[in-house]
Amino acid sequence: MKKVIYEAYGDADVLKVADFRINEPADGEVLVKIMAAGINPVDYKIRKGALKFIYRAKLPRTPGGEISGIVEKTGSTQSAFKPGDKVYAMLPISVGGYSEYVNVKEDLLSLMPKNISFNEAAVIPLAGLTALQALRDKGNISKGMKVLINGGSGGVGMFAIQIAKAFGAEVTAVCSGKNINFVRSFGADHVVDYEKEDFTKLTDKFDIILDAVAKSSFGKCKKILKEKSVFITTIPSPPVMLRQIINPMVNKKAFGILTKPLSKDLDYLTNLIAQGKLKASIEKVYSMEEAANAHKHIETGRVKGKLVIKMNH
Numbered sequence: 474m475k476k477v478i479y480e481a482y483g484d485a486d487v488l489k490v491a492d493f494r495i496n497e498p499a500d501g502e503v504l505v506k507i508m509a510a511g512i513n514p515v516d517y518k519i520r521k522g523a524l525k526f527i528y529r530a531k532l533p534r535t536p537g538g539e540i541s542g543i544v545e546k547t548g549s550t551q552s553a554f555k556p557g558d559k560v561y562a563m564l565p566i567s568v569g570g571y572s573e574y575v576n577v578k579e580d581l582l583s584l585m586p587k588n589i590s591f592n593e594a595a596v597i598p599l600a601g602l603t604a605l606q607a608l609r610d611k612g613n614i615s616k617g618m619k620v621l622i623n624g625g626s627g628g629v630g631m632f633a634i635q636i637a638k639a640f641g642a643e644v645t646a647v648c649s650g651k652n653i654n655f656v657r658s659f660g661a662d663h664v665v666d667y668e669k670e671d672f673t674k675l676t677d678k679f680d681i682i683l684d685a686v687a688k689s690s691f692g693k694c695k696k697i698l699k700e701k702s703v704f705i706t707t708i709p710s711p712p713v714m715l716r717q718i719i720n721p722m723v724n725k726k727a728f729g730i731l732t733k734p735l736s737k738d739l740d741y742l743t744n745l746i747a748q749g750k751l752k753a754s755i756e757k758v759y760s761m762e763e764a765a766n767a768h769k770h771i772e773t774g775r776v777k778g779k780l781v782i783k784m785n786h
């Protein structure tokens with residue numbers, strides 16, 4: 474089977490396709506024939522060595538934190554899955570998804586929504602779970618809340634708008650002018666074009682601000698947060714980490730998020746997808762051989778929605 478690997482940290486051109494043996498699934502694991510793998514900024518950050526201080530990857534490494542595919546074989550006879558099941562998952566950081574096959578712990582797998590393609594399913598787990606765990610678990614989102622999503626056109630932002638709408642919130646999305654119609658297509662009630670207006674100077678006040686692209690800060694957003702409110706960022710800065718310590722004592726709380734690969738949360742998203750409340754938009758599909766170009770693309774920071782690698786098979 475083929476895998477995309479890199480043998481040393483470096484720029485996108487370190488990525489190459491290599492042949493490997495398929496390993497038998499251990500007890501509690503499922504061998505998945507991967508049909509597609511989503512691409513996320515963390516994939517290139519690890520490849521560049523930018524996260525070495527928190528995660529030292531074992532080399533050679535296969536990037537990719539989310540997949541969709543078909544169950545090929547189960548490691549235990551008592552499995553909840555059977556060959557032929559269509560599944561999707563967020564993978565633990567040590568397991569790479571740009572591969573034709575992977576062994577996944579079965580408690581990380583969910584049955585794929587029936588109404589979407591493998592490419593669409595592959596791009597949902599990591600960014601979708603980030604948006605859900607941020608808004609629901611950190612933000613305590615509920616009906617009628619005013620929620621602002623900074624970076625509504627990115628992977629996390631696109632899902633966050635829809636999840637906030639599914640909870641009955643009034644959503645303001647921040648994006649550039651070219652993406653206004655795109656974020657509106659996910660249900661944003663109001664849109665702020667960051668090229669024309671600084672959202673931190675709005676007169677409105679918000680119950681939750683999710684800085685999905687981590688381009689703003691708690692300090693700048695504080696004045697547009699309601700008296701009892703939550704600021705959440707995808708990349709916690711030292712002030713946010715400090716604030717987390719005093720959160721129990723203050724009304725304006727700040728959190729950084731570290732997404733957990735929970736299949737019960739993925740099942741929650743599956744339910745939203747089945748109800749037509751959550752969809753994915755893919756800007757471009759790449760092959761395994763084009764992984765370097767896919768990484769150059771995501772590194773621009775300008776992706777609209779998501780990128781995906783479709784496996785050859």
Ligand SMILES: NC(=O)c1ccc[n+]([C@@H]2O[C@H](COP(=O)([O-])OP(=O)(O)OC[C@H]3O[C@@H](n4cnc5c(N)ncnc54)[C@H](OP(=O)(O)O)[C@@H]3O)[C@@H](O)[C@H]2O)c1
Pocket residue numbers: 513514515599600603623624625626627628629630647648649650652667685686687688707708730731732771774775776777778
């Ligand atoms: N902590 C965690 O567990 C966790 C989980 C998931 C993601 N993350 C992190 O969260 C960040 C976002 O992830 P993602 O997948 O959503 O990224 P992404 O899809 O690559 O984000 C790209 C989008 O960001 C928009 N953007 C760029 N600059 C902006 C700005 N100043 N204001 C508003 N929008 C802007 C771009 O639109 P324009 O071209 O229009 O600017 C583009 O649509 C990444 O840094 C990622 O590593 C962390």
